[in-house]
Every structure is written in structure tokens, then in C-alpha cells.
Amino acid sequence: MFGKSKGLIKGDVTMKKLYFESAWDKTIAPADREKIINHFQEQTKHLKDGVHFLFLWQAKNHKNERLITVLIHNNEEHNFRLQNTAIAYYEQDQPIATGMFSLPCEIAGNTSMPWTFIFSVSNQTNAFPQHMIMNDE
Numbered sequence: 001m002f003g004k005s006k007g008l009i010k011g012d013v014t015m016k017k018l019y020f021e022s023a024w025d026k027t028i029a030p031a032d033r034e035k036i037i038n039h040f041q042e043q044t045k046h047l048k049d050g051v052h053f054l055f056l057w058q059a060k061n062h063k064n065e066r067l068i069t070v071l072i073h074n075n076e077e078h079n080f081r082l083q084n085t086a087i088a089y090y091e092q093d094q095p096i097a098t099g100m101f102s103l104p105c106e107i108a109g110n111t112s113m114p115w116t117f118i119f120s121v122s123n124q125t126n127a128f129p130q131h132m133i134m135n136d137e
Helices: 022-027 030-043
Strands: 004-010 015-020 050-060 066-075 085-091 094-101 111-119 131-135
Touching (some): 015 022, 015 030, 030 066, 030 111, 050 131, 066 131, 085 111
Parallel strands (some): 085 131
Antiparallel strands (some): 050 066, 066 111, 085 094
């Protein structure tokens, strides 16, 4: 993995790390970095084992595609790889979109990483989602 790790949180036994993929690390606005660090510090206190996709914010681009930014928390000992995987996005318990996604890197064990998923017509799928992003705002 490339990029930088920020903010170590001591858990019960393991240390949690926040990792910014190299492209993110170079381009993220300072205010957004601060928001992500705050969410990381708050969210990691309450997570159980497993991989969790926790909603941060959303936007739409010039193509009217949904840009859903999340913190991916890998609360496992082993690395997590996302390769051609169906992910569903929900707003207030209603399914909004499901797309196929891959990440350019693995997420190390006990590490969290922000990521933006772009839900568009080109990656839309009817496949059963292996992960869900819940927006309860």
C-alpha cells in the first residue's frame, strides 16, 4: 500500500489505523481530512469485528452520478481486498443503487480507509450485494 497512515487509536487489544490512499492523500482538502479523522476516531470506538462501510457524505457529479464517500473499516486481522464486488447504497432503509466495485489497493488488517464509490449506469448491477452503505441522514 502507498500513502500515509494517520491517527492511531488504541482499542481493547489492537491498534486501529487510518490510511489515506496516495491519490487521496495528495488531493484531499484539509477540512475534509479533519472530518474524516473525527469520524474515524468516533466510529472505531463502537465497531465489532468484520468489514464495515460507514457513510460520510454524498454528492453528484456533472454526469448526475452518485458519489458516496465512506470510511471502510477493516476490523479483521487479515487484509481486505475488494474486487468486482456488488455494493448497495441505501437512504433511510430504501435501496437507491447497487454497483460493482474494485479498490486499487488492499486495506490492511485493523485499518480504516476513506473511499468514494461512484454509482453510475455503467457499473449498475442486479447482483446480490456483498456490502451495504447505509445513509440514515
